[in-house]
Amino acid sequence: MSDTSLPDELRETMARAVRLEYWNIFWTLTIIVTMGLVLGQSQTMKTAWIEDTLGLVPPVMFLIAAHMERRAHRSRRFPFGFERVNGLGFFVAAVALTAVGALLLYNAMMALGSQEHATVGSIVILGHDIWLGWLMIAAQIYSLIPPLFIGRKELPLAQALNDKLLHTDALMNKANWLTGAAGLAGVIGLGLGWWWADALAAAIISLDVLNDGIKALRSSTAELVDGAPRALSSTDLSDDAQSLCDRLSAEFPGATIRLRETGRLIRAEVHDTHPPGECRHPRHYWPEGEDRSWRLAQVSFIPPVGREEGN
Amino acid sequence: MKRAIILAVSLLAACDILPRDPAGTSKRIAERRSFTVALADPTVHEAAQVRTLVHEIERRTGAKAQWRPGAGEALFQQLDDGTLDLVIGRFSAESPWAMDVAFGPPLSTTGTKDAPLQLKAAMRNGENRWIMTVERASRAISQEARDK
Numbered sequence: 001m002s003d004t005s006l007p008d009e010l011r012e013t014m015a016r017a018v019r020l021e022y023w024n025i026f027w028t029l030t031i032i033v034t035m036g037l038v039l040g041q042s043q044t045m046k047t048a049w050i051e052d053t054l055g056l057v058p059p060v061m062f063l064i065a066a067h068m069e070r071r072a073h074r075s076r077r078f079p080f081g082f083e084r085v086n087g088l089g090f091f092v093a094a095v096a097l098t099a100v101g102a103l104l105l106y107n108a109m110m111a112l113g114s115q116e117h118a119t120v121g122s123i124v125i126l127g128h129d130i131w132l133g134w135l136m137i138a139a140q141i142y143s144l145i146p147p148l149f150i151g152r153k154e155l156p157l158a159q160a161l162n163d164k165l166l167h168t169d170a171l172m173n174k175a176n177w178l179t180g181a182a183g184l185a186g187v188i189g190l191g192l193g194w195w196w197a198d199a200l201a202a203a204i205i206s207l208d209v210l211n212d213g214i215k216a217l218r219s220s221t222a223e224l225v226d227g228a229p230r231a232l233s234s235t236d237l238s239d240d241a242q243s244l245c246d247r248l249s250a251e252f253p254g255a256t257i258r259l260r261e262t263g264r265l266i267r268a269e270v271h272d273t274h275p276p277g278e279c280r281h282p283r284h285y286w287p288e289g290e291d292r293s294w295r296l297a298q299v300s301f302i303p304p305v306g307r308e309e310g311n
Numbered sequence: 312m313k314r315a316i317i318l319a320v321s322l323l324a325a326c327d328i329l330p331r332d333p334a335g336t337s338k339r340i341a342e343r344r345s346f347t348v349a350l351a352d353p354t355v356h357e358a359a360q361v362r363t364l365v366h367e368i369e370r371r372t373g374a375k376a377q378w379r380p381g382a383g384e385a386l387f388q389q390l391d392d393g394t395l396d397l398v399i400g401r402f403s404a405e406s407p408w409a410m411d412v413a414f415g416p417p418l419s420t421t422g423t424k425d426a427p428l429q430l431k432a433a434m435r436n437g438e439n440r441w442i443m444t445v446e447r448a449s450r451a452i453s454q455e456a457r458d459k
Contacts (some may be wrong), residue, residue, distance in 0.1 A: 117435075117437020120439050122443045122446050188329070191329035193330070
């Protein structure tokens with residue numbers, strides 16, 4: 001058993017995920033710089049740029065959590081290690097996404113309401129006057145490419161690690177084309193003289209950010225308040241947890257099964273029953289099928305109070 | 312090769328399609344063959360670059376400048392309303408009007424180092440084709456505008 005919070009089986013996969021997240025940060029920074037150079041007064045560009053900058057939060061939080069899970073040892077002050085740091089990172093990322101999404105939506109609605117006409121002028125490149133909008137379109141197209149590849153690579157790693165932070169980041173990256181398409185439509189619409197296109201595209205992008213944030217917030221708070229384990233991509237109960245619950249119920253009929261999640265691990269409490277006679281490792285209780293028994297970190301038995309006291 | 316040339320020509324043609332003006336300033340100027348211009352402060356009239364800029368815009372648009380009287384902030388309101396196309400004056404680099412109107416590149420700079428005053432044109436916000444026309448004209452007549 002590992003002395004850190006990370007199960008030994010996950011070390012290699014985790015190392016691959018860490019390498020990928022460093023690449024993710026590198027490519028996101030190139031996008032932030034490229035977009036930042038051509039922002040102008042466009043609300044769409046500002047919103048897309050902030051969304052891209054926010055894209056740094058999940059990988060940075062993942063790297064911090066991964067570092068603590070891999071390196072920090074259990075101690076007297078932290079006897080359970082740092083397995084919940086990932087959950088905390090997920091919560092921080094969710095709060096950031098929700099707050100900024102709401103703020104961006106407010107700004108876009110204000111711009112629409114006050115009928116702001118965004119000015120996008122020209123710049124000189126190699127002696128030629130070029131409309132800045134063309135550079136914005138090029139930057140938007142560039143911003144679509146790296147997330148698409150990174151998102152595809154993140155998804156299987158997130159599933160193997162059962163990592164919600166990584167999974168949310170993967171989905172955000174994979175769905176980035178929607179934001180990119182809205183951004184492109186906004187700038188082209190602005191160029192066509194439709195002043196509202198800019199603010200409308202900004203509102204669509206901010207709605208997408210807000211939606212990601214609210215979904216992540218619901219799932220991350222469920223973990224923090226000891227809710228039953230949730231699925232990676234939704235707020236529904238996870239299949240792993242459901243199978244485990246069925247497995248424990250079958251072995252201990254009449255017992256009340258309570259499951260909670262600490263980071264990627266599951267802890268189970270079997271109430272109103274006595275523990276079995278022989279000594280068993282918690283992984284013994286993992287249901288048949290895919291070998292993800294590392295997820296079950298603890299099974300505790302709580303005997304019925306009445307019988308113990310002889311009532 | 313043939314396809315590449317067609318694509319390049321199409322892209323160049325597309326480059327000239329955008330941007331357009333939401334309120335149609337450039338189209339109106341082309342149809343009426345005139346645009347309206349005012350000076351933010353009368354002393355600017357002595358600057359040779361003002362006349363040169365207006366002549367350059369006239370040359371590029373094929374329209375005649377119609378000078379309008381007025382001064383100060385009221386002109387910016389007329390720009391915003393669309394009753395005036397261009398205001399030329401000396402403005403602070405950190406002008407509080409920067410968000411309400413679109414400034415062209417500075418033609419020249421006077422004043423002190425701490426409080427520079429830039430001679431430049433102001434246009435109605437969002438009229439991107441018209442703004443680009445004035446920006447091009449400013450760069451054509453001023454080295455400082457080209458360097459900006």
